[in-house]
Amino acid sequence: MARKALLSSAAAPLLLTFMAGSASAQFDSRLDVPFVPTREEVVQGMLDMAEVEEGDLLYDLGSGDGRIVITAAKERGVRGVGIDLDPQRIREARANARQEGVEDKVEFIQGNLFNTDFSKATVVTMYLLPDVNLRLRPRILRELEPGTRVVSHAFDMNEWQPDEKARVEGSYIYMWIVPARVAGAWEWETDDGSRYQVELDQQFQEVSGKAWVDGRAAHLTKAELRGDRLQLTIQPDGSTVPQTFTARYDDGRLLGLAARESGQAAEAEQVAWVAERAEGGSGG
Numbered sequence: 001m002a003r004k005a006l007l008s009s010a011a012a013p014l015l016l017t018f019m020a021g022s023a024s025a026q027f028d029s030r031l032d033v034p035f036v037p038t039r040e041e042v043v044q045g046m047l048d049m050a051e052v053e054e055g056d057l058l059y060d061l062g063s064g065d066g067r068i069v070i071t072a073a074k075e076r077g078v079r080g081v082g083i084d085l086d087p088q089r090i091r092e093a094r095a096n097a098r099q100e101g102v103e104d105k106v107e108f109i110q111g112n113l114f115n116t117d118f119s120k121a122t123v124v125t126m127y128l129l130p131d132v133n134l135r136l137r138p139r140i141l142r143e144l145e146p147g148t149r150v151v152s153h154a155f156d157m158n159e160w161q162p163d164e165k166a167r168v169e170g171s172y173i174y175m176w177i178v179p180a181r182v183a184g185a186w187e188w189e190t191d192d193g194s195r196y197q198v199e200l201d202q203q204f205q206e207v208s209g210k211a212w213v214d215g216r217a218a219h220l221t222k223a224e225l226r227g228d229r230l231q232l233t234i235q236p237d238g239s240t241v242p243q244t245f246t247a248r249y250d251d252g253r254l255l256g257l258a259a260r261e262s263g264q265a266a267e268a269e270q271v272a273w274v275a276e277r278a279e280g281g282s283g284g
């Protein structure tokens, strides 16, 4: 099964060619992906793209010799967890962590990434294969908190478009921000007593839909989702003045954020309205 998955990938011949001649390139058929380390400058590019910083918890899925986790812990002060099926890699990673003096910040778990919990990650890194990424995709979308950054070396996630993409020293890297699940009908009331309703469709981070103001059809001219942040621009029919709403998705509700006065700190975020899920949501 693992061997079949590897060989069915369009990228497999490339990866295998790349591995040819490398001492670490023997392919164990129990693995879904062979060991090919990410080069140092690409590791840095991945950590930069995800803006890894103190307070993050980074998981590397298929962690090899531990280099991504160890670099993140050593240079950015974060805690990290590596998961690898191969006991030899886990031994190497633990020895490397000891040598680099970050044993207290990192953990290496010998296990299969398909049945190991990584839901607490704030950043996930991976250098796997296209079909392995795709098999992981439903768990990434379902189990990770909205806003979690996922960075992949070399391989994308098919129709889930990356939020960022870059080329570093000849390698592509991709980042996705796990989107909140905002599809469905919502309603809220603003301070002036206006009642807003929206029905949102969602495909990954792409959102579109319909809107109503006080029961009358309006235009949803813009809907943007990045992690747990949703921005909606609604223009009532016959009005030339669009209203922009910014909300944070939180545990099944949308917390509407008041526009910030200039110079106000990010922590001073004020909730101006709360949208709840509405039944049916036919506007009216």
Ligand SMILES: C[S@@+](CC[C@H](N)C(=O)[O-])C[C@H]1O[C@@H](n2cnc3c(N)ncnc32)[C@H](O)[C@@H]1O
Pocket: 030, 031, 032, 033, 034, 035, 036, 037, 038, 060, 061, 062, 063, 064, 065, 066, 067, 068, 083, 084, 085, 086, 089, 111, 112, 113, 114, 126, 127, 128, 153
């Ligand atoms: C291409 S290497 C990447 C290593 C490291 N992440 C890096 O970028 O340097 C892929 C790693 O995934 C591991 N691996 C393959 N299948 C796995 C599985 N099902 N569960 C956990 N690890 C796996 C391999 O042992 C290998 O170390």
